[in-house]
Amino acid sequence: MKAIFTSEDEIEIKRLAKSNDMANFIWELKHNAWREYKETDYEYEIAWEKINQLLQEYNIDIDDLV
Numbered sequence: 628m629k630a631i632f633t634s635e636d637e638i639e640i641k642r643l644a645k646s647n648d649m650a651n652f653i654w655e656l657k658h659n660a661w662r663e664y665k666e667t668d669y670e671y672e673i674a675w676e677k678i679n680q681l682l683q684e685y686n687i688d689i690d691d692l693v
Contacts, residue, residue, distance in 0.1 A: 650692040
């Protein structure tokens with residue numbers, strides 16, 4: 628795939644260039660990262676509820692992206 632974007636905003640360029648990496652990271656965080664804490668006394672459910680709340684708030688369905 629080849630895409631050409633024109634922008635004077637350096638941050639916008641970086642965000643577009645890293646969007647695939649960010650989508651993969653969010654997918655991994657949502658679906659797998661909690662497993663590391665499953666067998667510990669860390670109450671990870673609270674953190675994952677917040678992650679899911681923020682994904683919903685920002686209208687991100689990570690399964691549509693990866």
